[in-house]
Amino acid sequence: MEDSGRLILENLIKLTRSSENKFKGGNFKGALEDKIKANAILKSNSCDEKMIQEYRKELSSLYCSKFDLIFDHKLKINAIKINEIVKMLERKSQEKLKNLDYRGAIKALRRAEKYISN
Structure with a gap:
């Protein structure tokens, strides 16, 4: 079982890194597809809390920046507000996807991930 x-965790990390590389290369649709696959795995019953924490650590190292306004903002708001922001960004991503704005959709998802990373 272990x-x-x-x-599953390795697959999540591969999908996330692949998405990041595609985003940096300008392939927004491919980046979005990988990110959606990773989120589907995360929301499935096959992920436990320990796995989610490991994934969040990976996100933190991936999105680590010297000047990170989202990290600064997270320090000033509570968990309920963070969840509201994440849900709003996920809705915004879905709206952008419906309009075939892949760049906007992946940007909203990446921003949501920054809020849930450690």
Whole structure:
């Protein structure tokens, strides 16, 4: 059972890194597809809390920046407000996707991930 959890976590990390590389390369649609796959795995029953925490650590290292306004903002707001912001950004991403604005959709999802990272 531990091996399957490790494989799921490795798959999540690969999808996230792939999405990041595609985003930086300008392939917004591909980045969005990888991000949606990763989010589907995260929201499935196969992910436990430990796995989610490991994934958040990976996000933190991936999005680490010297000047990070979202990190500064997270320090001043509570968990309820963070969840509201994440849900709003996920809705915004869905709206952008419906309008075929892949760049806007992936940007909103990336911003939401920054709020849930450690």
